[in-house]
Amino acid sequence: MDLSSQDIKFLPGVGPKKADLLAKELGICSVEDLLRHYPYKYVDRSRFYYLHEISEEMPFIQVKGQIIRFEKVGEGHNQRLTAIFTDGKQTIDLVWFKGIKWVLEKYKTRIEYVIFGKPSSFNGRYNIVHPEIEIASQLPPPEQMGLQPFYNTSEKMKSNFLNSKTIQKIIFPLLQNIKTGIPETLPAFILQKFALLNLTESLVNVHFPKNADLLNKARQRLKFEELFYIQLNILRQSKWRDLHFKGFIFGQIGHNFNTFYKEHLPFELTGAQKRVLREIRIDVASGRQMNRLLQGDVGSGKTLVALMCMLMAIDNGFQACIMAPTEILANQHFASINEFLGDLGVKTALLTGSTRKKARVVLHEQLRSGEMNLLIGTHALIEDTVQFKNLGFVVIDEQHRFGVEQRSRLWKKNVNPPHILVMTATPIPRTLAMTLYGDLSISVIDELPPGRKPIQTYHYYENKRQGLNQFIAKQVQAGRQIYIVYPLIQESEKIDLQNLETGLEYMCEVFPDFKISKVHGKLKPAEKEHEMQKFVSGETQILVATTVIEVGVNVPNASVMVIESAQRFGLSQLHQLRGRVGRGAEQSFCILLTDYKLGADTRKRMEIMVRTNDGFEISEADLQLRGPGDLEGTQQSGLPFELKIANIARDGKMLEIARNAALEILEKDPLLEKSENRILAQQLRKMVTNTLNWGSIS
Numbered sequence: 001m002d003l004s005s006q007d008i009k010f011l012p013g014v015g016p017k018k019a020d021l022l023a024k025e026l027g028i029c030s031v032e033d034l035l036r037h038y039p040y041k042y043v044d045r046s047r048f049y050y051l052h053e054i055s056e057e058m059p060f061i062q063v064k065g066q067i068i069r070f071e072k073v074g075e076g077h078n079q080r081l082t083a084i085f086t087d088g089k090q091t092i093d094l095v096w097f098k099g100i101k102w103v104l105e106k107y108k109t110r111i112e113y114v115i116f117g118k119p120s121s122f123n124g125r126y127n128i129v130h131p132e133i134e135i136a137s138q139l140p141p142p143e144q145m146g147l148q149p150f151y152n153t154s155e156k157m158k159s160n161f162l163n164s165k166t167i168q169k170i171i172f173p174l175l176q177n178i179k180t181g182i183p184e185t186l187p188a189f190i191l192q193k194f195a196l197l198n199l200t201e202s203l204v205n206v207h208f209p210k211n212a213d214l215l216n217k218a219r220q221r222l223k224f225e226e227l228f229y230i231q232l233n234i235l236r237q238s239k240w241r242d243l244h245f246k247g248f249i250f251g252q253i254g255h256n257f258n259t260f261y262k263e264h265l266p267f268e269l270t271g272a273q274k275r276v277l278r279e280i281r282i283d284v285a286s287g288r289q290m291n292r293l294l295q296g297d298v299g300s301g302k303t304l305v306a307l308m309c310m311l312m313a314i315d316n317g318f319q320a321c322i323m324a325p326t327e328i329l330a331n332q333h334f335a336s337i338n339e340f341l342g343d344l345g346v347k348t349a350l351l352t353g354s355t356r357k358k359a360r361v362v363l364h365e366q367l368r369s370g371e372m373n374l375l376i377g378t379h380a381l382i383e384d385t386v387q388f389k390n391l392g393f394v395v396i397d398e399q400h401r402f403g404v405e406q407r408s409r410l411w412k413k414n415v416n417p418p419h420i421l422v423m424t425a426t427p428i429p430r431t432l433a434m435t436l437y438g439d440l441s442i443s444v445i446d447e448l449p450p451g452r453k454p455i456q457t458y459h460y461y462e463n464k465r466q467g468l469n470q471f472i473a474k475q476v477q478a479g480r481q482i483y484i485v486y487p488l489i490q491e492s493e494k495i496d497l498q499n500l501e502t503g504l505e506y507m508c509e510v511f512p513d514f515k516i517s518k519v520h521g522k523l524k525p526a527e528k529e530h531e532m533q534k535f536v537s538g539e540t541q542i543l544v545a546t547t548v549i550e551v552g553v554n555v556p557n558a559s560v561m562v563i564e565s566a567q568r569f570g571l572s573q574l575h576q577l578r579g580r581v582g583r584g585a586e587q588s589f590c591i592l593l594t595d596y597k598l599g600a601d602t603r604k605r606m607e608i609m610v611r612t613n614d615g616f617e618i619s620e621a622d623l624q625l626r627g628p629g630d631l632e633g634t635q636q637s638g639l640p641f642e643l644k645i646a647n648i649a650r651d652g653k654m655l656e657i658a659r660n661a662a663l664e665i666l667e668k669d670p671l672l673e674k675s676e677n678r679i680l681a682q683q684l685r686k687m688v689t690n691t692l693n694w695g696s697i698s
């Protein structure tokens with residue numbers, strides 16, 4: 001019985017119209033899809049509460065009692081209906097803002113009802129807004145009601161009478177009928193090893209829990225299954241790659257690396273930089289093709305590590321390249337790499353959208369002949385016309401800025417794929433990294449170069465602006481430079497630009513003696529470059545910008561980062577922006593300016609920013625606050641798969657267990673060919689046809 005090929009249209013209570021809605025709104029087409037549409041929460045209806053037990057923290061309660069009387073207040077849109085409800089001892093208000101006429105017709109006083117909803121308090125009285133009401137005598141006893149599932153629906157579904165209750169009513173008989181056997185999707189040895197509930201039991205209990213304990217066991221099993229297959233999929237692809245591609249071997253540490261290390265390096269490497277270099281050296285000498293993610297906070301010195309890796313490649317007769325997401329950043333890499341290299345004799349070139357055609361032709365030839373050692377550029381370097389003689393090492397800076405497709409094209413620049421180092425300053429929590437890039441090795445630079453003073457961060461409201469201006473003036477007079485950043489969100493680009501212009505005017509008024517640069521996305525690359533350059537060279541003291549400066553820009557003399565409307569930025573973005581300062585020897589400051597009215601989450605974001613400079617702590621907090629889908633670093637592409645039940649922020653332990661289980665199986669049977677692993681191979685095939693093939697890309 002293959003449930004994935006059974007159309008829901010033919011289920012009792014569904015029919016073509018509802019089937020269509022379910023498919024369009026939730027992607028539910030088959031019986032299997034439906035059974036895998038898990039409730040997002042449960043409500044305990046196994047007992048009645050007394051009104052004196054109520055507190056505002058309770059998510060949902062049910063109470064038995066009667067309506068004493070109705071009171072109507074206000075007119076028209078401001079109308080409100082209140083019913084005074086009692087359990088015999090105390091009273092509570094039931095409140096409606098809509099459907100008042102209907103409520104008055106339907107519900108009567110002195111009938112025993114069960115009401116149900118979320119309590120809140122107003123003016124010292126508890127109330128429930130828009131409660132669910134049922135006639136008590138028509139309900140089964142609470143012991144039989146148990147935990148009630150709630151399903152995700154959409155507005156469109158609700159307005160077509162397809163709500164959570166309807167879904168429940170469709171799934172219930174379905175499970176009763178096929179209880180005898182839903183084909184198991186995990187092999188018996190795994191169920192046994194991890195003491196997991198079988199699939200049938202799990203699905204029955206996730207939809208209609210017999211009790212809290214069984215619900216818990218069901219959820220554990222389904223989470224495990226979900227995470228296990230994601231890991232198995234990624235890891236199997238990486239095994240496959242290992243079997244099919246040889247990695248270039250960088251056998252020796254040669255002249256360029258050694259001379260650079262001994263004579264050019266202007267400072268000691270940090271312990272973390274040394275450790276990461278050792279990790280990479282082992283990889284590139286192993287005969288396996290390296291895919292490594294290098295995480296390190298802004299300013300931790302990733303570029304230098306990347307450069308030294310590229311020197312290893314060059315010493316072994318290969319070419320190397322580094323790709324950055326913006327032209328400004330590519331230029332900066334080009335400048336700093338050349339400064340580092342000095343007279344070493346490594347041939348470098350810059351390739352961006354602004355590179356002239358004539359220069360390009362020459363460059364293309366030099367790349368093909370192998371004369372050019374090291375190419376630095378933007379996505380211009382993935383174009384098909386750019387061909388290397390022997391590309392051996394690729395660095396992708398700020399990797400999350402690139403689309404999957406762009407990254408994959410770099411793979412194809414040599415017969416065997418080059419070693420790949422992707423770098424990010426947006427630390428991705430370990431659990432998320434494992435889920436997203438399970439086959440990437442991960443290196444972390446968790447130590448800043450010595451002598452940096454931690455940035456001091458303050459959260460101010462508008463009323464502190466005068467003081468802030470004085471502070472800015474003092475800093476500029478002391479020779480420092482200032483960033484002022486405005487939010488830029490696509491939908492309201494016009495307004496944002498206006499804010500930036502107004503802000504700029506204001507700054508010019510307040511600081512008539514200071515020179516100010518302006519950078520935003522609407523400028524032409526050349527103009528942007530020009531404005532930016534004035535700030536980099538110190539000609540302007542203040543840079544007013546939108547978030548285009550977020551990535552990588554390095555102006556060590558800048559000591560103040562002012563973020564306007566900070567409430568509109570996510571945590572990771574705030575942290576990235578803050579990383580633009582604190583790069584020199586001077587004490588640096590980050591000022592978060594916000595509205596007075598802040599939601600609880602926003603307030604928390606500001607608190608975290610003020611409290612810590614630790615990028616990993618911040619990204620963990622970001623994950624907890626926003627959930628993985630919104631996390632900077634994944635939001636562009638979204639997670640490559642949808643997690644239906646596991647939660648990356650909370651199920652880290654489970655993820656590790658699932659990953660280890662997958663690894664152990666693949667150790668013995670890399671391509672899942674053994675008969676005991678038949679179910680696994682089958683499930684993977686099903687999964688791969690349904691999702692994007694990420695594993696083969698990075």
Ligand code: ADP
Nearest residue numbers: 267268269270297298299300301302303304449
């Ligand atoms: P990231 O790319 O990780 O944000 P960068 O590579 O731009 O950081 O490094 C930031 C600055 O720190 C650069 O000016 C770089 O030259 C310097 N730097 C890197 N490593 C060290 C070190 N070990 N000691 C001192 N300064 C360093």
Ligand code: MG
Nearest residue numbers: 302303397552
């Ligand atoms: Mg960098």
